[in-house]
Amino acid sequence: MFELKIDKDSRVFWDGAKENKLMIKRSQISKKCFLYSLAHTGISASEDYEWIEASGKGTIYSFTISHIPGGSKYYIDKTPYIIASILLEEGVRLTSNIISKDFKEIKIGKDVKVKFVKLTDEITFPCFVLV
């Protein structure tokens, strides 16, 4: 269903999600947080990092309601659904889903909190709901 290939940079994230924990990385030098990519974080690739559990609180940075399936055949019978870039309070953005049937309620800037959704036996994904 999903062709997810977990690697060194994402193993802890996916293992954590199975235990309903939203895991992100934090630089041990600057204490800034990131997930997977360093782009525009101000963190140098030479800095060591540690994994920490995020609070699970954030805001909607942007969103789209998709009327076509994307990414995986899993979504063929799921349209329309909401995909969002969530800005976590630790300053990290994460592409995820907002679970809601009321599309009109979804607005940039609104507060959200994490809700773990089991997509398959292997994959639990940190999704979000409006608070």
Next chain:
Amino acid sequence: MRHPCIVGVSDATIDERGCVGADSSVLSIQKECAKLALNNAGLSFEDIDGLAVAGLWGMPGPGVMQPNVLTEYLGISYPKWLDGTNTGGSAFIFHLHHAYHAIKNNLCNNVLILYGSTQKSNRERNFLNRPAIYSSQFDMISGLPSPVGAYALAAQRHMYDFGSTKESLAEIAVSAREWAKLNPNAYKKDSLTIDDVLASQPICTPLNKLDCCLVTDGGGAIVVSNTDRKNDFKLEPIFIKGIGETSSHSSINYMEDMSVLEVAKRSSMDAYSMAKIHSNEIDFAMIYDSFTITVLMSLEALGFCKIGEGKDLVKGNNLGPSGSFPINTNGGGLSYCHPGMYSIFTIIEACRQMWGLCESRQLKKELNNVLCHGTGGVLSSAATTILSREV
């Protein structure tokens, strides 16, 4: 000192289905385009000692080494310079920049930049079951359609930050269609209104079907030579006066600010600075229009208006044939053709306008400084070229 210059271009003919001829391959398209471009340049395959190519063909397989495949297929004898830079749809403008440096520094003399695609004929476009790997793994697991969903996230944020609307985006699609009606080789030529765009199928809000580029076959070729050969040219050489290129991210989630196209700000600043001109001295621009939002954000980042004011610049079909800021006179990726990677066509059309070959869509003004801008990936990479009649 010799100066690099563009001396020939061509694009593949597409039929009413948006396809190149039956049995055409990505390789045969590129050979035919190269032949035509060399012919209108006044040069031959034997003159070519540099080759640049990018595409989505042949992968997995020989396509991961496209410069080798084309060298072999075209029988180019031991080229001295090769470029396979792939930054998405912007790649061919990157190639032009790299060819400029290679020729200027005597690494080679005459370069072919090539592109071909049969994505429509072969139904190659597949948006599902992409591997969820690297930074896009979260996008793929959340079901973000690529690339349209990424552009939709940027469009939503742009609207939130600056008050641009779906009507602003629709204006861009309508202007593109107005131009396409004047291009005999354009795929979509039926009339189009703002209401048609707004009523078209929603894909990823706020983008509708008619905010998205076409899916067609296509191909093109550009010949870059140098002034040592000027007595051979059939057309007036077009010089490369300013160049700039950069990249920022691969997944849209890692774009610094989704409503400002920083890569285009930077690539154009470098190009203006090298050309020693300001954005208000550009006579005409060709801007890669993968989606309507791409144009809105590019216009702002290239300095044709302030950030957030693109909505005012596009109003009233202002980018169309009767507007005060005509762009994309071939009809663009929105209405002429979009074989997957489009930026080569921005250069092809810019040169044709400068040569006065555009017949009913020919701009009726002096074209001294012409800007071509390409976006690649999901607003990921950018390349800006300023073309000129003068060195």
